[in-house]
Structures are given as structure tokens and as C-alpha cells.
Amino acid sequence: MDAEVTAVDDTRNTSTKNSGSTDAFDGRKVCVAGLGVSGPPVARALLARGARVSVVDGRDDDTVRPVADALREAGAEVILGGTPLPEDCDVVVTSPGWRPTSPLLVRAAEAGIEVIGDVELAWRLKPADQVWLAVTGTNGKTTTVRMLEAMLRADGRDALAVGNVGTPVIDAVLPDADGHVHDILAVELSSFQLHWSSSVRPHAAVVLNVAPDHLDWHGGLEPYARAKGRVFARGTIRVVNTTDDWSSRLAREDGDPHAPMVGFGPDTPKAGGLGVVEDLLVDRAFVSEPHDNAEELATLDDVRPAAPHNVANALAAAALARSVGVAPGSVRAGLAAFEPEPHRIAFVATVGGVDYVDDSKATNPHAAAASLGAYPSVVWVAGGLLKGAEVDELVRMAADRLRGAVLIGADRARLRRALTEHAPKVPLIEVEAEGVPEGRTVMDEVVAAASSLAQEGDTVLLAPAAASMDMFTDYPERGRLFAEAVERML
Template sequence: MPHQGPSDTTPSPASVGDENPFADALVCVAGLGVSGPPVARALLARGARVVVVDGRDDETTRRVAAELTEAGARVVLGETPLPEGCDLVVISPGWRPDSPLAERAAEAGVEVIGDVELAWRLKPADQVWLAITGTNGKTTTVRMLESILRADGRDALAVGNVGTPIVDAVLPDAEGHVHDILAVELSSFQLHWSESLRPHAATVLNVAPDHLDWHGGLEPYARAKGRVFARGTLRVVNTADAWSVRLAEEEGDPHTPLVGIRSDTPRTGELGVVEDLLVDRAFVDEPHSSAEELATLADVRPAAPHNVSNALAAAALARSVGVAADSVRAGLVAFVPEPHRIAHVARVAGVDYVDDSKATNPHAAAASLNSYPSVVWVAGGLLKGAEVDDLVSSAAHRLRGAVLIGADRARIREALDEYAPEVTVVEVEGPAADAPEGHTVMDVVVAEATALAGEGDTVLLAPAAASMDMFTNYPERGRLFAEAVHRLG
């Protein structure tokens, strides 16, 4: 049976040679955000001399600094010096390659890695990593994968860019337990700072313009994603995404298996959809002549096309370690979607209201819009330089109306005027002057969208933009939308 179970037991770098390469090493941990404190504690536990630096010096940072100082680290706030005699820098994922600290380290010949690379070097040799990256869908897919693995009785945990910090997941807990399999969500930042990472299997779900200022363009951004395929990793490829295919071919090892996923009938070596069934023609005894049913479309929630693709990617990664077909179905049924991801809020007077506030870029919004035939689109916010012409032109035939909010709504209005001139557009700047207590700008948005919608339509919050111009974050944006819908109903 092809590709079932880990292909080898290649030890991780930390298990080769020196039992504890960090003992008495001087390590600079850059950043006191989510990843920094777990990294510092892990290094201290291995006898490293740890210096933590962070350019911030506020109350929250000082509190974390005090805890690490008590644990034995030296902490420098308000500046980011490279400690003299430094052996290694472990940098927080969001720090840019051209940050002063990273540049000083490069000039001094000091290796700079991220928390994921450190975790790879610390992990037990027999711990299996299944990795997921892409512009959109990572969190959903990694959670689906965790659910499928657990349904199969595997000791699995979702980590990385979600959930448990990855460094904590490779170390024994208080009872000395370490998980057997990690479902690892990886951002382009984390992959940029990873050198020797070699998951058992990995996927690039999709690539679309995002974080281009950080990486310096689409090509280096995509190449960072493609690093997940390097060094002999089994490659799971989204055949509908040109970058996914290209990165697997150009960044991956051609001698390792390549498994495709598609939204229609799968070919040999692929997973796909036949009528209303998710089927496998890769991890079966006779892939040229047979297929195995994994689940039905009804088992995928929501069954939007891009979410079915997420489910197939999760299934392929799970099947690469021998998970049974029945467990794929059980895991998908047990999976609870994260909030604000194509979440059905309510149906009022024959109109569906859907919260996809997590659609913070045009690529995500396009997937959401393609899930519904007739849409009143709620969009806008901070585009971060992203272009929306392709999004609007491809979705124009689905749009019954549009309600625009946020700092960059004029740019979306321009695209609508050019590519969907017949669509009625309403712009909303803020809450009504005479709004009752507790009512927000979303009450105005929902009221305007409702006025444009007819029976059978979907009022869809899929902003294609970030939220910080008007809201604390995308969850708050989605929550206020849902609350306004419930007040309407």
C-alpha cells in the first residue's frame, strides 16, 4: 500500500551527535511576543545562557520580562542589541530579515533561526510532523487534520501558528509525555526562519499576494511557503492552485511522492470528489484501478468548495500516516469550525446572513463569494496594498448589491464601478447619529444590506481587507455583524 506510514526515522538535528548542543551556549531570544517566552524557557532548561531582547518597554512586556528574569534569563527592554559572544539568535517570526538585530547577526556570522526551527532541533526523533501552509485555509485545515488523527486514535496535537506553542509541543509535559504526531500550521514568516525542517508530509494549500512588504514581493513570499516541501517531504498539492503545483515541483525532492487533491474526479495518485463523495486514489492498494470512499460532502462543514479542498488536504496528510478511511469521515464530522469562517449567522425573511470576517484578503474573499450564487457583499477595511480588480470582476455576476466600509472602501468602489456598474453600492462611514445604546456601525451595515437583499440571497461579510481601521480585530468585526443580524431578526 503506497505512502502509508512515515517513510523513515531520520533523526532531527538535535538528536545527532551532541546530546545537548545548547548547554552553556549564549543564545539571544528576540521578541517577547507569543513565541519568545516558551523559547527562552526551553533554552534555559537545557542549560543555555539566555539573553532576551525586545524594543518595547511597556507594562505587559515588563511583566513577562520579570518572569523570565526570575527563571534565569537576562532581559533587555527598549533596545535590541546583539549580545557579545552570541552563539545563536532565535528570532520571533514577525521580525523582518532587514531588522537591525538580524542584520548585525548576519554581519557577525551568527546563525538566526525561528521558533519552528528550534522546535525541530529539540523534538524527539520519532515524533511525526504533518505541515500545512498557504495564504488561506491553514487554521481550518490543521484543525481538521487534528480531528481526523484523533478519530483514528492517534496521539495528535495542532500546533505552530495556532494553539499550543510549537516549542512546548516537542518537550515533555509535567508527566513526561510528548505527543506522537503534530499537525503543524506554518506561516511564511516561520518558514523563512527555518533551515532544516523536514516534515513527514506537507501541503501548500494556495498562494496569493499577502505580506509582500515583509518578503519583498510575491516570488520570495511564495518561495518561503515552498520551503515546507524541501528535504524529502511527501508533497500534497492543490492541483487547482498554480503556485502549489509549482512549489512542489521546484522546491520539493522529485524522488519523494507527490499526491494531488482536486475538486472533481481524482486521477491515479490523487484525492478528489466523485458526485457527493470524497475519495482516495493515492493511499490505496491499487490506485490505478480502485478508489476508497473517505467521506461525503455533507460531512464537511461548511461544504463550500474551498473548504472541501481543505478537507481533502487534511485527509491526504492523515492518510500519509496510515489513517483509516472511516476515521477521515469521523474526524470531519467531529470537527467544529473556527468562528468567523463562513459561519451561518441566521436566516431572516428568506435571506441568509454569513460571517466570514476572517476573509482578510482578496483571495479569501473570492473563495467565500464563489460559495453563493446571489450575494449582497459587505466589504472593506485595510487592503494593505492588495489589488481587488480580479476579485470584483470574477464575482460581478454573483453580486446583487454591495455595502462598503473602512479606510480603503473607495478602492473597492472604483473596481465595482468598472467591473460591476449595474450593482447598487452603499458606503457606510459609521453608526447612525441617533443609534440606540449598544448599536454599532454594523447595525447600519446590516440594515443597508437587508434593503438590497431579496429572498434567496446571502448577505455575506467577506471584507477582503484587514479590520484594524474600524475594529480591534477580525473577530470583533464578525461578532458585531452577528449581533446586528440577531437584532434585525
């Protein structure tokens, strides 16, 4: 990278539009669109600040009715079974999953009514001195914010990971029952949330990577990537993955050119970056003399698992932590305290000299490629709902390390075609959900098929490159059933 960071200017985290205001919505008519995860806490926060709140949701079933009743008791108007735009509406706060083409949002735009998301609302309501460190990207967000939270806490900071990791962002900017608000937030941001954010300005932010995902929502790769790039706007310290073209491009094109830019990657870092020297994670950005000095942060053994993409997550988290002055020893202590989330390249067991690994969270080809790249000889369990994603490049890149493949799910034919074309010598077994013998699960059949292809020293890797809902409730169930089937072989 050609930009350097030699010191951190804490004044960089200045407040923006309405940030820290307690009465910005007092008396205003606000429409909350959607009763999903973010809708109820948004409605409660607005009611507490004197807003006149109308909540709309197209559903009217046993799932949403109790939530609607609770909000009515709190003072909100709730409309189920339709999505009308309330009269005299001043602003719409939309759920992240609502597309810009949703009729209510289109009507609001045509009427000149501002549409924001839950993250933008949280930014406007947060205490002015609360620091945000933001993480976005196609893959690795949750792991990175969890690592970052652990590093901050190891340094004695009052920090919390928020977003898709448990605590809604809106709840983390408001005082709890004891009047306490966390000083620093490690914020996981999706492309949906960033699309609806106009003034969010984290102290520092990272785009971990960009690969095709949610293209139906955004209308293509370019708008999807540009939504990610919004995290770099307005003076934010730009933390960049030097091995990802989009990460670097978005930092240059969508970020503030006057803001520091910090690179991270798997090689020896240049001045202004973080990287790896032999088995050490080192910092040459947040040091007094980056041209001459480097600070040891941790070892590869401190990163669990030490797969290349997870080392990248650790470097990204370390850069964000160092941007607020976290000590090197706290980076290492945080990694030691970090507990990996389930179903993310999780070792299950060794059976007959073969390792079995659950990476059910690899729900797109980019994530599966990172997982496959971590092992030299793999029997690959793949398939499910590809959501329009292409798999030819994934198979081409992984072909020389595939011992065999077990294919499942609705879109397995596309994987079969890619394997036949790009890895024709790799043996394939397809497993269908129908016809599984009584007393066995489909994953029992999958694991048995994989074990028949594996040899001592191989890794049987569940990295489906696809969503799970065609055969399973979700990716955690898919991973759990895989692990249970492996454990029955012990």
C-alpha cells in the same frame, strides 16, 4: 498528477540536525529576539536545556514588563527598550514577525551568527520519533490543521494541532508536567516561520494555496511563495492543490523530486490523488492499487460548510492523515467531530428569506474570492485595510453573483472604483463609522443597508477582503458585531 503514492514509508521521517538532542544548546549563548507569542516559551525551553539566554525587545511598557520579570526570575537576561546584539552570541532565535532587515538580525548575519526561528528550534529539540504533518498556504491553514487533528484523534492517534491554533510549536515538542510528548503534530506554518527554518523535514506537507499577502515583509510575491515552498524540501511527501498554480509549481521546483507527490482537487482524481466523485471524497493515492482502486473517505455532507474551498481543506487534511495510515472511516469520523472555527463562513441566521453569513476571517482578496464563490446571489459587505492588495480581479470574478455591496473602512474607495468599473450595475451603499445614531453600532447600519439591497434567496455575506484594525480591534470583533446586529433583527 504524474506521481503516485502506493505505500507510506515511515522511515521517511528521519531526524535531522540536532533533532531529539537534549543538550544541543547546553552552555551556548542564545539571543531570543522579541517578547511576542513565541519569545517566552522559546526562552524557557532554552533555559531548561542549559543555554545562557538573553532576551531583547524594543518595547518597554506595561505589556512586556511582567513577562520580562518572569523570565528574569527564571534565569534569563532581559533587555527592554532596545535591540542590541549580545556579546559572545552563538545563535539568534527570532520571533516570526521580525523582518530580515531588522538591525539586530542584519548585525547577526554580518557577524556570521546563525539566525533561526521558533519552528526550527522546535525541530532540533523534538523527540526523534515525533511525526510532523505540516500545513501552509495563504488561506485555510487553521481549518485544515484542525480537521487533520480531528481525523488523527478519531483514528486513536496521540495528536495535537499546533502553531497559530493555540499551542506554540516549541511547547509541543517538550515533555509536559507528566513527562508526556505527543506522537504526531499537525503543524500550522506561516511564511515567516518557514523563512527562518533551514532543516525542518515534515513527514508530509501541503501548500494549500498562494496569493499576494505579507508582500511588504518578504519583498514581493516570489520570495513570499518561495518561503512557503520550503515546506516541501528534504524528502517530504508533497501534497499539492491541483487547482493552484503556485502549489504545484513549488512542489515541483522546491521539493525533493524523489519524494512522492499527491494531488487533491474538486474533480475525479487520477491515480496518485484525492478528489470528488459525485458527492464522495475519494482517495486514489494511499491505496494498494491506485490505478484500479479508490477508497471512499467521506461525503460532501460531512464537510461543514461544504463550500468549495472548505472541501479542498478537507481533502488536504485527508491526504496528510492518510500519509500516516489513518483509516478511511477515521477521516469521516474526524470531519464529523470537527467544529469550524468562528468567523469562517459561519451561518448566522435567516431573516426574511435572506441568509446572513459571517466570514470576517476573509482578510484578503483570495479568501474573499473563495467565500463569494460559495453563494450564487450575494449582497457583499466588504472593506477595511487592504494592505496594498489589488481587488480588481476579485470584483471581476464575482460580478455576476453580486446583488449589491455595502462598503466600509479606510480603503473602501478602492473597492468602489473596482465595482464601478467591473460591476457598474451593482448598487452600492457606503457606511461610515462617524455619525452612527446613539444606541446603534456601525454594524447595525451595515446590516440594515445590506438588508435593504437583499431579496429572498440572497446571502448577505461579510467577507471584507481586508484587515479590520481601522474600525475594529480585530476580525473576531468585526464578525461578532455583525452577528449581533443580525440577531437584533430576529
